[in-house]
Amino acid sequence: MNLKQTVNRKLKGHADQTELNLTAVMNVFLILIPFLLLTAVFVKITVLELSLPRISKDTSRTVMEKPASIILNILLIKETGFQLKSPDLTFAPIDTGQTDYKWDELAKQLDTIKKTHPESNEIIISPENTIKYDTIIGVMDRCREAGLPNISISG
Amino acid sequence: MNYPNIKSGTRRSRSATFTLRLTSMIDMMTILLVFLLKSYDAEGQIVTITDDLRLPESTSQLLPRVTSVISITSNWILIDGRPVETLQTIKADEQLLIPSLRQELSNLRQITEGIGEMSESMDGFQGNISIQSDRDITFDLLKRILITCADVGYNNMLLTVMQKE
Numbered sequence: 001m002n003l004k005q006t007v008n009r010k011l012k013g014h015a016d017q018t019e020l021n022l023t024a025v026m027n028v029f030l031i032l033i034p035f036l037l038l039t040a041v042f043v044k045i046t047v048l049e050l051s052l053p054r055i056s057k058d059t060s061r062t063v064m065e066k067p068a069s070i071i072l073n074i075l076l077i078k079e080t081g082f083q084l085k086s087p088d089l090t091f092a093p094i095d096t097g098q099t100d101y102k103w104d105e106l107a108k109q110l111d112t113i114k115k116t117h118p119e120s121n122e123i124i125i126s127p128e129n130t131i132k133y134d135t136i137i138g139v140m141d142r143c144r145e146a147g148l149p150n151i152s153i154s155g
Numbered sequence: 156m157n158y159p160n161i162k163s164g165t166r167r168s169r170s171a172t173f174t175l176r177l178t179s180m181i182d183m184m185t186i187l188l189v190f191l192l193k194s195y196d197a198e199g200q201i202v203t204i205t206d207d208l209r210l211p212e213s214t215s216q217l218l219p220r221v222t223s224v225i226s227i228t229s230n231w232i233l234i235d236g237r238p239v240e241t242l243q244t245i246k247a248d249e250q251l252l253i254p255s256l257r258q259e260l261s262n263l264r265q266i267t268e269g270i271g272e273m274s275e276s277m278d279g280f281q282g283n284i285s286i287q288s289d290r291d292i293t294f295d296l297l298k299r300i301l302i303t304c305a306d307v308g309y310n311n312m313l314l315t316v317m318q319k320e
Contacts, residue, residue, distance in 0.1 A: 022177040029184040036191035045202045046215045047285065047313040050301075129295035133288050136297070137211040137316060145214065155298040 048140060050153065071120035073113055073148065077127040077139055082106050086113045101135065103142060110146035123148040126155070202315060204287065205233060211290040213316035220283065222313065223263055225256075227288040227300065234259050245296065253303045260284075260307040284309040 076083040081095040081102070089112065094105045113120070123143050127136055140151050202219045204210065205226040226233040232240050232253075240255045264280055271279015284304055288297060304312060 020178075022181055023175075025181060026177055026184070029181070029188060033184065033187055033191065036188070036195055039196070040191055040194045041196040042194060044196075044318040045204070045210075045219055045315060046213065046318045047217050047219045047315055048213060048215045049217060050312040050314055051310055127294040129293065129298075131294045132290065133292045133294070133297055134211040134290035136294060137213050137290075137314065141214050153298075153301070155294075155302075 048137065050151065071117045071122070073117075073120060073123040074154075075123060075125050075139065075143070077125065077131050077135060079128060079130055082109075082139075084109050084113070086117070089113065089116055101138075103138065106139070107142050107146060110142060110148065114147045121148055122150045122152065124152045124154050127153070202285070202287075204315075205236070208287060209290050210287065210315060210317045212319045214319050215316060216318075217313075219285065219315065220313065222281075222283040222285045223267075224285045224287055224315075225300065225304070227286070227292050227296070229289050229291065232256060232300070234263065242296065245299070251299055251302050252306060253299055256300065256303050257307060260304065260309060264307055264309070280308070281311070282309050283311045283313065285313045285315050287315040 071087055072085075074085040076085075079096070081093055083093045084091040084106075091109050091112075094102050094109070096102070125136065125139055125143070127139075136153070143149075143151055201221055202224075205228060208226060208228050223235055224233075226236075227242075230242055231238050232242065232245070234256075237259075239259050240253065245253055267280045270277050286300070286304075301312065304310075
């Protein structure tokens with residue numbers, strides 16, 4: 001028997017079946033995954049800032065600042081829809097759709113305000129008494145996205 | 156010849172070095188690992204949410220700060236987890252200010268101011284307050300709570316929301 005041939009055949013067969021030894025990697029994964037699962041955060045909490053004008057005099061010094069021009073944007077939220085008011089612009093009221101408010105149209109009208117008055121940052125939101133908190137937050141989001149970050153709420 | 160002998164020999168050695176095929180399992184684990192690393196947050200939560208509270212969703216990116224918390228659930232108003240008043244009693248009352256909430260808030264303000272006087276390193280009274288409110292609360296109630304906060308001197312309200320993806 002040719003020994004060289006047999007050894008060669010044996011080696012060749014072995015080389016075909018080479019496999020990585022992944023057991024160590026698996027061990028690391030098995031430790032990492034439960035650890036990461038424990039520290040994973042699936043709901044992230046953020047805040048929306050809302051400042052009211054100071055009522056009581058003793059809280060701090062009041063800064064008197066006169067803006068160059070006041071552009072008063074007012075947004076009414078009703079059960080039946082939105083109504084925007086801005087100087088030099090007239091907007092048709094946005095009626096509520098079948099199920100939800102028409103957010104896209106509100107965003108469009110807010111964009112028009114920002115285009116006409118690029119320097120304005122303020123908007124006053126005036127919801128009706130029956131409006132839900134969720135809706136108010138939604139409106140505040142749309143206003144901020146449209147470039148009107150200074151939001152006041154008026155009752 | 157020796158052929159059958161060699162064959163039986165290889166069979167024996169194969170069974171001795173038997174290995175699990177782990178490649179597909181490694182694939183799965185890698186995907187899991189990447190997903191979990193993505194949702195990993197080293198900062199931890201500084202806000203605790205009261206039970207039975209469904210916060211509204213928002214696109215805001217502002218991170219919460221450490222302040223006192225007013226929680227408005229569907230039945231109760233709580234300050235830092237202590238129940239103050241039921242919503243039923245508040246709704247029955249006609250006036251804008253909520254007396255019991257006002258009382259609690261002014262106590263809280265006095266304590267904060269006291270701490271601020273005692274130690275330089277503490278900030279004292281800043282006028283910040285977090286408001287966690289259920290998404291179904293109506294504006295008339297929210298308005299009265301905001302007015303009560305402002306009346307005591309808490310003018311910077313942080314409305315706690317859940318971040319939208």
